[in-house]
Amino acid sequence: MMKLNIPDYIQAIAPYVPGKPLESLEREYGICDSVKLASNENPLGPSPKALAAIQNSLAMLHRYPDGAGHCLTEKIAAVNGIAPENVVIGNGSDDIIALLIRALVRPGDRVVVPKPSFLMYDISANAAGAVVDSIPLKDLSMDLDGMAARVDADTRLVFICNPNNPTGTVISREAFEAFMERLPEGVVVVVDEAYIEFARDPGCLKTGQPMDLKRPIVTLRTFSKVYGLAGLRVGYGIMPAALAEVIHRVRQPFNVNSMAQAAAVAALDDTDFLEKSVDLVHRGLETLYAGLDALGLAYHKTETNFFLIDMDRSAAEVFEKMLRKGVIVRSMQSYGFPTCIRINVGLEHENQRFMKALESVIQA
Ligand SMILES: *Cc1c(COP(=O)(O)O)cnc(C)c1O
Numbered sequence: 001m002m003k004l005n006i007p008d009y010i011q012a013i014a015p016y017v018p019g020k021p022l023e024s025l026e027r028e029y030g031i032c033d034s035v036k037l038a039s040n041e042n043p044l045g046p047s048p049k050a051l052a053a054i055q056n057s058l059a060m061l062h063r064y065p066d067g068a069g070h071c072l073t074e075k076i077a078a079v080n081g082i083a084p085e086n087v088v089i090g091n092g093s094d095d096i097i098a099l100l101i102r103a104l105v106r107p108g109d110r111v112v113v114p115k116p117s118f119l120m121y122d123i124s125a126n127a128a129g130a131v132v133d134s135i136p137l138k139d140l141s142m143d144l145d146g147m148a149a150r151v152d153a154d155t156r157l158v159f160i161c162n163p164n165n166p167t168g169t170v171i172s173r174e175a176f177e178a179f180m181e182r183l184p185e186g187v188v189v190v191v192d193e194a195y196i197e198f199a200r201d202p203g204c205l206k207t208g209q210p211m212d213l214k215r216p217i218v219t220l221r222t223f224s225k226v227y228g229l230a231g232l233r234v235g236y237g238i239m240p241a242a243l244a245e246v247i248h249r250v251r252q253p254f255n256v257n258s259m260a261q262a263a264a265v266a267a268l269d270d271t272d273f274l275e276k277s278v279d280l281v282h283r284g285l286e287t288l289y290a291g292l293d294a295l296g297l298a299y300h301k302t303e304t305n306f307f308l309i310d311m312d313r314s315a316a317e318v319f320e321k322m323l324r325k326g327v328i329v330r331s332m333q334s335y336g337f338p339t340c341i342r343i344n345v346g347l348e349h350e351n352q353r354f355m356k357a358l359e360s361v362i363q364a
Contacts, residue, residue: 007129009107009126009127009129010126010127012126013123013126013127016119016120016123017334018039019036019038019039019328019330020036020038020323020328021036022034022036022328025323025326025328029323029324029326031324031326033326034326034327034328035326035327035328035346035350035353035354036328037327037328037329037343037344037345037346037350037354038328038329038330038342038343038344039230039330039344040165040195040225040304040305040306040344041224041225041228041230041344042225042226042227042228042230042277042305043280043344043345043346043347043350044228044273044276044277044280044347045228046227046228046229046263046267047227047228047229047263047266047267047270047273047274048270048273049266049267049269049270049273050227050228050229050263050264050266050267050270051263052266053262053263053265053266054232054259054262054263056262057258057259057261057262057263058259060258061258061259063258064254064258065254065256065257065258065261066258066261067253067254069089069256069261071261071265072089072234072236072256072261072264072265073087073089075264075265075268075269076089076236076238076268079268080208080209080238081209082208082209082210082238083241085241085244085245086238086239086240086241086244087236087237087238087244088236088237088239088244088247088248088251089234089235089236089255089256089261089264090234090235090236090237090251090255090256091233091234091235091252091255091256091257091260092222092224092233092234092235093192093194093220093221093222093224093235093236093237094120094124094235095233095235095251095255096218096220096235096236096237096247097120097121097124097159097190097192097220098120098124098127099247099250099251100157100188100190100218100237100247101124101125101127101128101130101157102128102250103243103246103247103249103250104156104157104188105125105128105130105156105157106128106129106156107128107129107130108129108130108131108154109130109131109154109155109156110130110131110132110133110152110154110155110156111125111130111131111132111133111155111156111157111158111159112133112135112147112150112151112155112157112158112159113125113132113133113134113135113158113159114134114135114136114137114142114143114147114159114160114161114164115134115135115136115137115336116137116166116167116332116335116336116337117137117142117159117161117164117165117166118159118161118165118192118194121159121161122134125157130156131154133150133155135147135150137164137167137169140164140167140169140300140308141164141167141169141170141171142160142161142162142164142169142171144160144171144175144176144178144179145179147160147179148179148182148183151182151183151184151187152184153184153186155184155187156186156187156188157187157188157189157190158183158187158188158189158190159190159192160176160189160190160191160192161192161194162176162191162192162193162196162204162205163195163196163198163199163204163302163303163304165194165195165304165306166306166308166330166332166335166337166342167300167302167308168300168301168302168303168304168306168307168308169300169302169303170199170201170203170204170205170303171204171205172203172204172205173203173204173205173206174203175205176191176205177213180213180214180215180217181214183215185215187215188215188216188217188218188243189215189216189217189218190217190218190220191205191207191217191218191219191220192220193206193207193208193219193220193221194220194221194222194224194225194235195225195226195303195304195305195306196221197225197226197274197277197278198226198278198281198282198303198304198305199303199304200282200303201303204303207219207238208221208238216239216240216243217239218237218238218239218243219237219238219239220235220236220237221235221236221237221238222234222235222236223235223260223263223264223267225305226274226277226278226305227264227267227273227274227277228267228273228277229260229263229264229267232257232259232260232263232264233256233257233260234256234260234261234263234264280345280347281305281345284345284346284348284351285302285307285345287348287351288307288343288345288351288354288355289301291351291355292309292355295355295358295359295362297309297310297311297312297358297362298310298312305344305345306342306343306344306345307342307343308332308337308340308341308342309340309341309342309343310337310339310340311339311340311341311362312339313339313362314333314338314339315331315332315333315337315338315339315340315341316331316333316338318331318341318361319331319341321361321364322341322357322358322361325357325360325361326353326357327353327354327357327358329341329342329343329354330342330343
C-alpha cells in the first residue's frame with residue numbers, strides 16, 4: 001500500500017462540489033436539450049467581441065502569454081479609474097483568493113468568513129493550515145458586527161461577499177465603513193464583488209475605487225459571471241500596490257492564458273453586451289418571481305443573477321427530480337438550507353422550462 005504523508009488540515013478538506021455540467025447530465029440520463037441554472041453563468045454566452053478577440057489570439061498560441069498581463073491590467077485600471085499598480089489578474093478570482101492566502105496566512109493564523117457564502121474562502125484557507133472562523137449570516141445577510149467582533153490579533157484576512165452567494169443579499173456602504181472602523185491593524189479585508197454588476201440597491205457597497213479607509217482592502221471581480229467567460233478562467237483583484245507587489249512574487253508567472261487576456265480586454269469594451277446581460281437578468285427575475293408567486297412558493301429576492309427558493313421539502317430530492325426533467329438546479333443542503341434550491345436566471349425559454357418542471361415536481 002502506498003503511504004502518503006498528508007497534513008491533517010489538508011486531509012480534512014471537503015472537496016468543492018461544482019454545479020453539475022450539462023454534458024454529464026445528458027450522458028447519465030440520456031436526456032438532450034437540458035437546461036443548466038446551477039452555476040450563475042451568463043445564459044447569453046460569451047460576449048461576441050470577446051470571441052472575436054480569442055480568434056485573433058489563436059495564431060500566437062505557440063508563445064507564452066504576457067506574464068505581466070500588460071494590456072488587460074491597463075484596461076482594468078482605466079475602467080476602474082485606478083493605477084495599473086493596484087491590479088492583479090488571475091486564473092479566475094479563485095486564483096486571487098488562493099494567492100492572497102498564500103501571501104498573507106501562516107499555518108495557525110486566523111481567517112474570518114461569512115457562512116454560508118462562497119466555499120473557496122474556506123477551502124483555500126484550510127489548505128494553508130489556517131483556522132477558519134465562520135460567522136453565521138443574520139437574516140440571510142452578512143453579520144458585520146459578528147465578524148468584526150471575531151477579528152483578533154491573529155486574524156490576517158476577512159472575506160466579505162457582496163452581493164453574497166448564495167443568498168443574494170448586499171451590505172450598505174455605511175455599514176461597511178462602520179465595520180472597517182472597528183478592525184485592528186494588520187488585517188486585510190477582501191470584498192468579493194463577483195455579482196456587483198447586477199446589484200440595483202442604490203445603497204449597496206461598491207468598492208474598487210480609492211476609499212478613505214484606515215485598513216487595506218482588496219476588491220475581487222470576475223469575468224465568469226456577467227461577462228460570460230467562466231470557461232476561460234479570468235478574474236482580478238484591486239489592492240494597495242504594496243500588496244500587489246507581494247502577490248506578484250507568489251503567483252505563477254503565466255497565471256492568465258493569452259486567450260483569456262485578449263478576451264477580457266475585449267469584454268470590458270463590450271458595454272452593449274454588459275447592458276443586455278444585466279437587463280436579461282432583471283427581466284427574468286420579474287418573470288420567475290411572478291411564476292413562483294403563482295405556485296405559492298417562498299423565495300428570497302436577490303441583488304444578483306441567482307436566488308434561493310424554499311421548496312418546503314428536501315432540496316436534494318427536488319434536485320434529483322428536476323434532473324430527470326433535464327433541468328439542473330443547485331441543492332443548498334450542504335450550505336445549511338436543506339429545503340432550498342438556488343437557480344440563476346436563464347434565457348426566457350429556459351426560465352419557462354424551469355417553471356414547468358418545478359410545477360410538475362411539486363404537484364407529483
Ligand atoms: C462565481 C464566483 C466567483 C468567481 O470565480 P472565478 O474563479 O472568477 O470563476 C467568485 N466569487 C463568488 C462569490 C462567486 O460566486
